[in-house]
Amino acid sequence: MRPMNRLPRWLPRLVRELAKFGTVGGVAYVVQLAATNVLWLVLDAPPLVGQALGVLIATVVAFLGNRFWTFSHRARTGLAREYALFFVLNAVGLGIQLATLGTSVYILGLDGPLAQNIAGNVIGVGLGTLFRFWSYKRWVFPAPSEPAQDVEGGVAASARQPEPS
CATH class of the missing domain: 1.10.287 (Helix Hairpins)
Structure with a gap:
């Protein structure tokens, strides 16, 4: 193989x-x-x-x-809905970035320019970007829905092809 x-x-x-x-x-x-x-x-x-x-x-x-x-x-769920969710999730991503920077500066005491850039613009942006990618795929631009499955694991009756007579 x-x-x-x-x-x-x-x-x-x-x-x-x-x-x-x-x-x-x-x-x-x-x-x-x-x-x-x-x-x-x-x-x-x-x-x-x-x-x-x-x-x-x-x-x-x-x-x-x-x-x-x-x-x-991916599936389309409406421009207004997608746009609103995109901005909200972008704000969460920014919050992750700011939390990373705040932790570095105010909790760890690493407040020099290099430490701030590493915390905010490398680690924070990296974590925020991972969150954005995952959340956009999950909520803003979801995967197309699959046909429903029946209890026997097959495709739901409404999605099946008619049986030949």
Whole structure:
């Protein structure tokens, strides 16, 4: 038996989704940096306003990329529902990032620039990203529903092909 035949059938799809998810995240990050800096340097926006608007623009880009590319093969549950859940789960991911940074700074006392970057921008972003990927697949862009199973393990009667007469 060849080694590739031993891989679970779902693994190639997961790898593709992860690659697309990472690409969309990278594009959204570049958009966030560009938008924030344009707002700060060109439009003279206050620091927090520029940051917040840059993140908001990047979140819209990430939603569109994930909905129409990363998870395009998944069930559609309505644009408004998906968009609202996406923003809520993004906020949870941000909370994970902030909790990681807060733990490092305020509990462990690691408050230097290197420690803050490792805690917030490496560990926090990593954990938040894992949460986002899992939660988007689970709740925002769920897998298409499978036909119901009857008690004998077969396909439900309504999904069966009619028997020949």
